[in-house]
Amino acid sequence: MAQRKCVFECEGKKSLFRFPKNPDLRQQWMRIVFPGQKRSCENVYVCYQHFADDCFTNKAQFEAGFANRLQLDDGAVPTIKYPVQETELQASTSTSQAMPSIKHTECQTEHRPAVSVEVQANPLKSSVGTQCRFTPLQKTTGTQFSFSKHTGHLRSKGTQTTDLSASMETSQVNTRSHLPSTPIKASTSGLGARPAKRPRMELPEEDEEDISDIPQPHDCTNEPGDSAAEPSEISGVEVTCDYTDAKYIVFESSLRELFETCPLCKRNCDVQRRRLGTFVSFSQVCENCQYNRKWQSQPVKGSTPVGNLQMSAAVYFTGGSFIQTKKICRAMNLQIHQYKTFRRHARLFLEPSIYHKWRMDQQAMFQQLQPQGEIPLSGDMRAVSPGRFAKYGSYTLMHLKSNKILDIQLLQSIEVGGSAHMEKEGLSRGLELLESNQLHVDYIVTDRNTQVQNYLRERNVKQYYDVWHLEKELSKKLDKLSRNCKLLRKWSQGIKNHMYWSAMSSKEGPKKVAKWKSLLNHIQNVHTHDDPLFPKCAHPERVSRDTSKWFRPGTMVLHNIEKLLLNKRILEGVAKLSHQHQTSAFGAFHSVILRFASKNVVYPFIGMLCRLYLAAMHFNENADREQEGTAVYRIMHPKSRKEQSTAKPVKTEPTFEYISDLMRLLFLEVFDKPDTFVEELRKVPVPGLPISAV
Structure with a gap:
């Protein structure tokens, strides 16, 4: 065999x-x-x-x-x-000034043995590579020159490229100096030849580990004396490359066309491709004239391709899902990095940027409100996880006059002994934060939670109820009574509207109650009342001969309605209804949260907190949008109002300036010194026990 x-x-x-x-x-x-x-x-x-x-x-x-x-x-x-053997690798790494030292493993890409030539042997065969080297403080881009018009002696004036390590398995080279583009012959005797610098190795993209240490944005393995490029060799080339540059989708076949033939002798060249997520680089070597060139698709800051980090930031800052984005990229064979790389970017760069920006915006709002004295607030609780026993709960405080989110408190039910106690604890933490920043509360509009009522009474904070919450409670009972009474079905919406009118017409609680009680006389077609606070209806009396439109005194239906409307709990709620501001804006804010943090996805505590902050940034930026045109409305059919339509004003398109601010903060501050921002985020107390421990 x-x-x-x-x-x-x-x-x-x-x-x-x-x-x-x-x-x-x-x-x-x-x-x-x-x-x-x-x-x-x-x-x-x-x-x-x-x-x-x-x-x-x-x-x-x-x-x-x-x-x-x-x-x-x-x-x-x-x-x-053609895989590179170890003996060939040792010879290629000895070209210390010509090429960066490269350490290959078991043949990741197409490699040819290194070609070495004498610098003065033949000027026509010197390397004329248009190469680009990137430093963390330098904006760079790859450039390509056309040599079809050149004759005679040629020499490259381009900058040089460094290859990324990671999946390309190449070593980091000096990012502070430049190398000549012509390779120098390696020493074969071994006498006087400086040893190859130990390369800085990283795991391949598919095998990246979850690194918890803060990375250094600058390559600490580089030594200033590794290369010696003259300033005259790179003068005249303006290198501009930034995260704000426009990006395009380019096919690999189109890129390979640029490197298949040698620009000097027009013969086929050996082309190597290396990829790391959205990053790709090509190395071109001509065996005939020893021409070589290196090109990379995006700048590299430290050891991180800018495109990979910006892709992660774009997905996170817009509230997208990286898993869904990766599915889209796979459908069109668009190269993208792995999910563990996205999580590492989020942990070390993105989430610290979000937290820092939110704190800065929050402090700016506090400074603007301090001269106003006492401020009106509204507060509401949202269960982050679906189900009765929620894992997370977020309590939001909103400034009623500016309609902006002042604070969000994220709690886990394990902290407070159950999900029923999260609303009171969230409100307590929010008010303590405002007091620590010299902000005093005039009154607060909330729902009718019993624990919240007792807490605000102990702190001597004036509380009003949101009309919608009481109207929702009353609607359920009215719908139950109207199942056997057609007349009550016709009056149900009028009774609900009367509650809004009673709340808005007066600031004093007793007068609200008097107007609310007048409803019993009104549904009987009686417009004078015994209460001195509201002796007569304000509208003109209408004479109607159709007695079937009104309730008859002494009937069982009227007795049940009177029992419901004069219930002690209902009367106490009507007396404390908010006369000016409501919490209806929380409905819009909670819908914004769903765009950034879906209830069907389980997020870690810090991830959930940062997504809530992103939703607050988006809401605050677009809270005061103006109406489009003079009188442009849109007909809506809400599910809560069966068979009824409402006219909603059409506002201008939302803006996303907070994303641009986050990108600027990420690339200009956080990425250069991440340890400061990560340490700031680590001060956030994170509950240590899982929900199963309850």
């Missing part, structure tokens, strides 16, 4: 793979293994060195020793034709 061996005659026989049975996939293998040939692929094997790391499903387990054999992913294609 013949010994199995790689078709490329690689040493060893570990992890050999046969050609796939799928005809289309087999043709792709044939075009790479036997280009331009027609031959049988029976008993032909390809070893693991000719596949990229993302072609294997158990690469991490294999390298850790938990798997004896690599397993190919469905649809994997060998893309690496």
